[in-house]
């Protein structure tokens with residue numbers, strides 16, 4: 001009989017590694033091949049935006065090397081290897097000119113940072129930080145510098161502004177929305193975060209965009225749409241991420257915002273599954289850790305022969321702006337309804353989103369209202385029963 005083909009997991013981020021662990025608990029013997037574009041180190045990605053305040057280097061964030069992971073998981077892990085093609089009919093993936101056959105294939109490709117639409121001679125000073133490799137580059141580049149411009153006041157831009165504010169740097173943040181964290185929560189809560197960072201010296205330019213970056217002798221000058229010029233040594237772009245769908249799309253697999261799957265994490269192609277940032281699970285493309293953990297817990301038994309639907313409870317996200325800790329349970333996009341705000345001074349804000357049927361559908365909390373999190377979360381109920 002033909003030798004059993006391995007389970008192939010492409011991607012060794014939290015999604016790929018969590019799935020591998022869960023699956024190994026159920027199937028100790030079948031072969032597992034993991035393929036990753038990066039070095040395969042295991043790390044917790046949320047920590048990369050809290051390292052400066054803790055004085056933690058990128059290397060200290062690595063919990064296990066690819067070698068250790070391969071031993072623990074009894075897997076073969078191909079690092080620095082990019083999958084270029086999937087052939088669902090032949091059941092192969094191609095990397096570096098070699099075809100690898102799979103029994104079942106899992107795409108855990110993550111998302112990539114969007115490039116800011118900028119012009120000018122200073123673009124080589126712009127960094128994006130979406131994974132540990134990026135963070136290593138940024139960490140090295142910023143070390144000798146004081147003046148940082150952050151493009152984007154969303155989750156990642158705000159967390160880095162908060163983190164680097166602990167290092168006595170001169171930080172300026174630009175965002176087209178009128179308030180910080182504006183795509184996740186109403187202004188009342190975003191303003192609380194903004195004020196607490198401003199008290200640490202961070203300067204905000206909201207309701208405008210960076211149009212161009214001109215190289216100068218010692219850095220760049222950014223020109224904003226509102227006419228302001230900002231001098232900086234180095235620039236971080238944090239304008240958002242986009243699920244990696246191109247590989248799947250080229251193989252004829254259905255994609256929407258992410259690689260489309262049903263509740264069993266099955267893509268439109270037989271024996272091919274997806275989870276994590278790259279996946280759009282039953283209509284939800286959620287770029288957070290909790291959803292991928294739930295997905296891994298369902299997909300592992302499915303791969304082991306016991307089809308299991310993913311269950312998503314309500315999953316609030318902690319915004320790690322430690323100067324003003326905030327929790328948000330984002331409102332599903334395009335849901336109609338309104339925010340109800342309760343506020344006690346600038347620091348204590350509760351924002352509750354009610355839909356047209358007067359059902360609670362999302363919230364954002366900071367200050368003393370943080371303690372309402374669990375109660376509100378129970379009220380919200382599951383995202384996918």
Ligand code: FAD
Nearest residue numbers: 011012013014015037038045083109110276277287288289
């Ligand atoms: P990734 O970790 O991006 O892994 C993708 C993997 O795929 C990588 O190994 C890559 O090398 C590989 N790959 C991609 N394409 C190929 C290819 N063609 N061939 C081979 N390999 C390939 N979420 C929270 O819930 N809470 C937080 O506090 C939080 N903070 C965050 C802070 C920052 C700074 C960032 C950037 C994200 C944060 N997130 C947070 C989001 C969370 O970290 C991600 O949702 C999660 O880590 C995604 O994991 P993943 O495995 O899907 O993707």
